[in-house]
Amino acid sequence: MSDDDVYDVHAVEAKWQARWPADLHAAGGPEDPRPRRYVLDMFPYPSGDLHMGHAEAYAIGDVIARYWTLRGFNVLHPIGWDSFGLPAENAAIKRGMDPAEWTYANIEVQAESFRRYAASFDWSRRLHTSDPEYYRWTQWLFLRLWEKGLAYRKASPVNWCPNDQTVLANEQVIQGRCERCDGLVTKRNLTQWFFRITDYADRLLDDMAPLEGHWPDRVLTMQRNWVGRSQGAEVAFEIEGRDEPVTVFTTRPDTLYGATFFVVAADSPLAAELAAGTPAEADFDSYVEQVKRETDMDRLATDRPKTGVFLQRYAVNPVNGERLPVWAADYVLADYGTGAIMAVPAHDQRDLDFARTFGLPVRVVVASDDAVDPVETGVATPGDGVLVNSGPYDGLRKDEAIARITADLAARGLGRAAVNYRLRDWLVSRQRYWGAPVPIVHCPACGEVAVPDESLPVRLPPSSEVDMRPKGESPLATSPAWLNVACPSCGGAATRDADTMDTFVDSSWYFLRYLSPRYEDGPFDRAEADRWLPVAQYTGGVTHAILHLLYARFFTKALYDMGMVGFTEPFSALLNQGMVVMNGSAMSKSRGNLVSLQSELARHGVDAVRVTMIFAGPPEDDVDWADVSPTGSGKWLARVWRLAGEVGSAPSAREDDGDLRHVTHQTIGAVTRLVESSRFNVAVARLMELSNAVRRSADTRGVTAAAREAMEALAVMLSLFAPYTAEESWERLGRKGFVQKQAWPAFDAALAADSTVTCVVQVNGKVRDRLDVAPDISEEALRSLALASEAVTRAVGDAAIRTVVVRPPKLVNVVV
Numbered sequence: 061m062s063d064d065d066v067y068d069v070h071a072v073e074a075k076w077q078a079r080w081p082a083d084l085h086a087a088g089g090p091e092d093p094r095p096r097r098y099v100l101d102m103f104p105y106p107s108g109d110l111h112m113g114h115a116e117a118y119a120i121g122d123v124i125a126r127y128w129t130l131r132g133f134n135v136l137h138p139i140g141w142d143s144f145g146l147p148a149e150n151a152a153i154k155r156g157m158d159p160a161e162w163t164y165a166n167i168e169v170q171a172e173s174f175r176r177y178a179a180s181f182d183w184s185r186r187l188h189t190s191d192p193e194y195y196r197w198t199q200w201l202f203l204r205l206w207e208k209g210l211a212y213r214k215a216s217p218v219n220w221c222p223n224d225q226t227v228l229a230n231e232q233v234i235q236g237r238c239e240r241c242d243g244l245v246t247k248r249n250l251t252q253w254f255f256r257i258t259d260y261a262d263r264l265l266d267d268m269a270p271l272e273g274h275w276p277d278r279v280l281t282m283q284r285n286w287v288g289r290s291q292g293a294e295v296a297f298e299i300e301g302r303d304e305p306v307t308v309f310t311t312r313p314d315t316l317y318g319a320t321f322f323v324v325a326a327d328s329p330l331a332a333e334l335a336a337g338t339p340a341e342a343d344f345d346s347y348v349e350q351v352k353r354e355t356d357m358d359r360l361a362t363d364r365p366k367t368g369v370f371l372q373r374y375a376v377n378p379v380n381g382e383r384l385p386v387w388a389a390d391y392v393l394a395d396y397g398t399g400a401i402m403a404v405p406a407h408d409q410r411d412l413d414f415a416r417t418f419g420l421p422v423r424v425v426v427a428s429d430d431a432v433d434p435v436e437t438g439v440a441t442p443g444d445g446v447l448v449n450s451g452p453y454d455g456l457r458k459d460e461a462i463a464r465i466t467a468d469l470a471a472r473g474l475g476r477a478a479v480n481y482r483l484r485d486w487l488v489s490r491q492r493y494w495g496a497p498v499p500i501v502h503c504p505a506c507g508e509v510a511v512p513d514e515s516l517p518v519r520l521p522p523s524s525e526v527d528m529r530p531k532g533e534s535p536l537a538t539s540p541a542w543l544n545v546a547c548p549s550c551g552g553a554a555t556r557d558a559d560t561m562d563t564f565v566d567s568s569w570y571f572l573r574y575l576s577p578r579y580e581d582g583p584f585d586r587a588e589a590d591r592w593l594p595v596a597q598y599t600g601g602v603t604h605a606i607l608h609l610l611y612a613r614f615f616t617k618a619l620y621d622m623g624m625v626g627f628t629e630p631f632s633a634l635l636n637q638g639m640v641v642m643n644g645s646a647m648s649k650s651r652g653n654l655v656s657l658q659s660e661l662a663r664h665g666v667d668a669v670r671v672t673m674i675f676a677g678p679p680e681d682d683v684d685w686a687d688v689s690p691t692g693s694g695k696w697l698a699r700v701w702r703l704a705g706e707v708g709s710a711p712s713a714r715e716d717d718g719d720l721r722h723v724t725h726q727t728i729g730a731v732t733r734l735v736e737s738s739r740f741n742v743a744v745a746r747l748m749e750l751s752n753a754v755r756r757s758a759d760t761r762g763v764t765a766a767a768r769e770a771m772e773a774l775a776v777m778l779s780l781f782a783p784y785t786a787e788e789s790w791e792r793l794g795r796k797g798f799v800q801k802q803a804w805p806a807f808d809a810a811l812a813a814d815s816t817v818t819c820v821v822q823v824n825g826k827v828r829d830r831l832d833v834a835p836d837i838s839e840e841a842l843r844s845l846a847l848a849s850e851a852v853t854r855a856v857g858d859a860a861i862r863t864v865v866v867r868p869p870k871l872v873n874v875v876v
Contacts, residue, residue, distance in 0.1 A: 067698035069665030072788045077175065084798065085129070085180040087136040090591065094134035098592045099125040100571055100631075102600025102608075103140045106166035107147055110173040112640040112647065112657050113601075116673045116683055118179050120637050120740065121599040123674065123780045125180050127735050130776065130804040136592055137180055138574040140187035141167050144195075145563045149494040149528060158523045159494040163190060173658075177666055178783040180800070187577045189566035194573065195496035196517035197583035198566055201615075203499055203510050210256045210618060213508070216487065217327065217394070219355065220248035225532035233355045247327060247352035252489040253498060253559060257614045261287050261481045264613060267628055275634040276680070279605040286606050288482025293466045295475040297322065297402065298376040299334065299386065306330065306375070309397035309480045312407065313469070314461035317450040318425035319402040320415065322375040322384040323368070326351045328394035331371070334386060338372040344388055351390045359390045366391060366414040377402075378474040379465070380451065389414060397480055409440040425449045426458070486611065488562040493520065493528050493535040495560030503547035503554040512548055518556065534558035567608055568615040571595055571630060589625050598631035605636070635738060638682040640673075655685050667782035668694035674781050675744045697785045700751050700778065703758070704789035707771045710763035717766040720757040723750060724770040725812035728805045731777050744781055750774055768793070773805035821846045822873040823855040839866045846872040 088094060101121035104114060125137035143163050152159040167188060174181065187194055205211040219228040223243035233245050257264075265287050268280050292311035299306055306324075310316075324331045326348055335344035347369045351359075358364065368389035375384045384402070391410050392401055405415035406424045412434055415422055422435050428445030444458045453461050469475030489498070497518045499511040511518055521542040526535045537543055537558035547554035575588035609631070616630040639646060642653035660669050671693040676683040727750040734743040754770045761767075771793055779786035779799045790799035814835055819842065821829040829851040833842060843866050846852060852874060859876040866872050 067701045069667065069694070069697075069784070072784050073176070073666055076178075076784055076787050080798070082183060084800070085125075085135075085137060086182045086184055088134040090587075092134045094132055096136070096592055097128045097133040097597075098136045098571075098595045099128065099597045100138070100574075100595045100599070102598070102604060103142050103567070103570060104170060105142050105145060105147070106163055106170055108166055109169050110177070110657055112655055112660070112685065115177070115657050115660075115669055116640050117600065117637050118174070118177065119670045119673045119781075120635065120679050122179050122670075123735065123740055124597050124599065124635075126780045126783075126800060127804075129180070129800070130779070130802065132803065136185075136574070137182055138185035138187075139174065139179070139181040139183065140185070140570060140574065140577075141170070141189065142563065142567050142570070143167060143188045143190040144495045144560075144566055146490075146492055146494070149492055152494070152523065153528050159528075160190065160523070163494075164188075176661070177670075180783075185574045185577050187570065187573055189496075189563070189570065190494070192517045192519055195566070197573065198496045198561065198569070199499040199511070199516050199518060200513060201569060201583060202561065202565070203513070204622060205255060205618060206500070206510065208618070208622070210259065211253060211488075212256065213251055213253050215249050216252045216254075217247045217249050218252070218487075219245050221245055221530075225530040233358075236353045236355070236358065244353050245355075246349075250489075250491075252487055253557075253561075255486040255488055255614070257486045257611075258481060258483055260614050260617050261289065261483050263617055263628070264483075264610065265289055267613070267617075271629065271632075271634075274632060276602070276605075276636055279602065279609070279634060279636065282605045283610055286483065286610065290480045290482075292478060292480060293462070293469065293475050294478040295378060295402065295469060296473075297378060297384075297400075300374045300376065300383070302334070306400050307398050308400050308402050309478060310402060311480075312404070312462070313465045313475070314447060314450075314453070314456075314458055315404045315407050315425050316377065316379045316402065316465060317447075317453070318404040318406050318423045319377055319382075319384060320405060320421045320423055321403045322386045323389050323392050323401050323403050323411075323414070324371075324386065325392040325394040325396075325399040326368070326388040326390050328399040330399060331388040334371050334373050335369075335388065340369055340372045344369050344371065347388065354390060356393055359393065362410065366410070366417045368414065368418065370418075375402075378469065378472075385420070387414075387418075395484055396482070405440065406434045407440055407442050409442070412438065412440040423449060486562075486564075486614070488565055489559040490562055491534040491558075492560055493523065493526055495563060496566065497536065498557040498559050498561060500557040501545060501547055501554045502557060503550065503552060505552055506547055506549045506554075509547055509549045509554070515548070534560070536560070564607060564611050568611040569619075571612070572619075572625075586624065593625065594627050594629055595631045597633045597635065599635045599637065601639075602636040609634075635679060637679045638677075640683045640685060642684065643686045644684060660690065664690040664694050665697075665784075667697050667785045671697065671744060671781050674740045677741055679738055679740060696748060696751070697782055699755070700774065701785055701789055701792070703751060703754055704771055704775065704792040706758060707754070707763050707767050708793040710758075712763060712765055712768070715761055715764060717757045717761050717764045720753055720764070720766040720770055721811050723753045724766070724773055725808045728773055728777070728807045729809070729812050732804070732807065735780065740781075743777075747774060747777055747781075775799055776802050776805055817869050819846075819868075819870055819872060821849060821852055822871070823852060824876060825873065826855075828852050828855045833869050835869050837869050839868050842866055842868045842872060846874065 101118055125135050129135045148159040148163045151162050202211060219233050221228055221238040221243055223241045228238060236245055238245050265284060290311050292309055293313040294307050294309050296305040296307050335341050368387045371386045371388055373386040375386055377384055403411040405412040405422045407426055425448060426445040427448045432439055434440050447453045447456050447461050466477050499518045501509045503509050521539045525539045527538040528535045543555050545554055545556055572584040575592055576585035579585045612630050617628050619625045620628050642655055645651055645653060647654045668690045672688050672690040673683060676688045727746050730746050731743045751774060754767055757767055775786050775789040776799055786799050816832040817835050819831045819833045820827055829849045831845055843864055856876055862875045864874050
């Protein structure tokens with residue numbers, strides 16, 4: 061009978077699901093003396109049942125939480141759902157149902173799947189961001205930001221689909237068309253709510269220093285690039301026929317003498333002002349309509365053709381008085397800097413591409429030995445060098461020239477040193493129903509008025525009272541009974557703000573609410589925050605490397621400034637898992653390569669899927685399900701189960717097995733180090749080796765005390781990866797209690813130490829001999845042994861020994 065026939069994985073799963081208590085993994089309270097550790101997984105969106113990506117992500121987070129629990133820590137490992145969002149609203153519109161009904165049904169499906177998957181969550185802390193008990197405090201936090209001037213409202217251009225009558229995120233615009241209806245997308249100005257995240261730009265950058273080595277380097281780089289701090293200068297250019305000069309920001313004021321034209325963002329108010337009343341006005345108006353159909357990402361692409369309109373106006377270069385033709389173009393964005401640039405085509409590739417398209421002059425002003433001619437090659441030279449064609453600044457190098465020119469401009473009142481940022485304030489308004497309503501009332505007499513704290517939450521009206529179909533306005537505005545209210549300040553007729561908040565607002569503070577999800581006196585209990593935070597280990601996909609993590613960091617710093625928390629970074633360590641793909645491609649129905657998690661669990665069992673996900677490779681690498689073997693994982697688990705039964709039921713042999721004890725303690729030490737360094741796949745490999753060692757020992761010596769020790773250690777360590785098999789094995793070994801409530805196996809360094817190690821002996825770098833020596837051999841003793849080696853003596857011959865390099869206990873190199 062094979063192991064697979066004997067080991068009924070589904071019966072074992074059902075058995076332990078029934079036995080494990082609901083509070084098995086509940087975190088201890090304030091009186092718990094154990095050291096605390098907050099382990100957090102990015103919470104899921106309830107779009108359906110769990111999929112293969114969830115299986116990988118939550119297996120990794122579960123390993124970490126279970127490990128620190130076994131190491132004697134009081135671990136907080138909560139679960140909740142990021143349950144507001146547009147997918148639920150779209151599904152509700154499509155199916156003619158309430159978004160809440162769709163959302164909460166999916167949550168229950170996922171919750172049941174998480175339980176089946178044996179995720180070690182503290183279920184008592186469960187939360188849903190769409191619960192009024194949660195979004196009450198989202199609204200409360202909004203009002204605190206508003207009181208501090210960190211939430212404000214202004215008109216802003218947005219992507220607009222005329223067919224669907226709705227705002228689209230940049231990611232929802234594909235080659236200028238709506239991803240939903242394929243209609244052409246345009247721009248539209250809407251009055252929107254923003255969070256003033258730019259006030260925190262420097263801190264968001266500078267506070268990353270302590271995260272080095274604890275967050276993935278690529279995530280830190282992505283965040284730095286997103287904030288995009290640039291040192292440079294602001295320079296004032298006069299525009300002929302305009303009273304006020306236009307200020308541009310440049311990181312290279314040393315190239316001012318190379319400016320040959322001037323560009324303003326086509327969709328900026330400045331461009332419209334400069335075009336008005338000129339012969340270019342009609343062409344400009346037509347061009348702006350074209351630009352409105354482009355996303356910012358499309359406009360910034362370096363490989364697309366350059367377009368623009370000459371506005372029949374001229375700017376004046378402040379360093380040499382040259383007249384520069386003013387163009388409106390799409391490769392300059394209205395909200396970057398001042399929405400205008402000086403164009404230096406010799407030393408900026410996009411400017412050069414534009415100049416070559418429209419036949420504009422190119423002037424080299426920075427020379428270097430390896431520079432190519434941009435006019436001939438079409439390649440700009442943006443690097444360092446010596447200034448040429450720059451009047452009194454010729455011969456200066458870049459840094460000196462920047463300082464001199466900036467100082468001279470400042471002395472003449474035409475410029476100053478400045479810092480610019482790529483980061484823009486966070487647009488949080490959404491024209492949708494299924495989100496947290498903005499808690500502001502608009503009064504004709506009083507203006508913006510906060511909903512009083514005691515009136516929170518501002519609840520969503522029943523979906524039956526609103527028209528969720530896109531109509532060019534927020535769905536909440538279609539419910540007069542909800543919209544029209546008395547002003548909280550003067551009592552006069554007023555209206556609620558009809559927008560809801562970006563769901564990133566909900567997820568920017570959820571880790572705080574987990575600490576006290578039923579707390580009624582604030583969004584969280586400060587005492588609990590002081591006890592648990594910051595999060596020790598955060599795990600989730602790299603897709604959230606920028607926005608979610610940046611917004612959570614901003615929220616934390618704002619709360620710190622308000623005195624609500626005592627830390628400035630929410631997540632001390634971050635681990636990003638890779639994707640689960642099939643045959644090298646992301647899984648999707650359209651590709652026909654979608655793998656159902658539920659089908660895999662039914663076929664192989666939970667533990668086999670979990671082990672396969674972990675064993676496939678380092679957590680940050682993608683897992684190609686076509687290249688792994690859940691069947692092989694299942695066979696190994698069946699062998700462990702069978703071995704536990706043999707060891708647990710057999711009488712102990714008199715003879716012990718010192719070699720097996722050595723392997724056991726080497727494995728305990730190795731797995732401890734590997735788990736703490738997130739090399740989980742190698743840790744599983746070491747457990748496989750240990751099980752093989754127990755099998756060999758039992759076959760040759762019978763069941764010894766060493767075999768029992770090894771199997772008990774294996775069961776405890778296996779519980780990180782395969783909790784059902786580990787629990788069943790623990791019971792088959794005759795042990796009481798749950799395996800996941802045991803202590804991590806004690807490591808004995810003396811038992812793990814090698815009795816001898818192999819020392820490589822080289823002569824002039826070539827291996828000539830290998831010696832078995834004691835691990836603690838002295839340098840002098842090892843030197844003597846090496847020189848006494850017959851192989852070394854033959855290799856040295858009559859040559860004189862220049863030196864002997866000794867690195868005990870593993871290397872000797874004789875240099876002749």
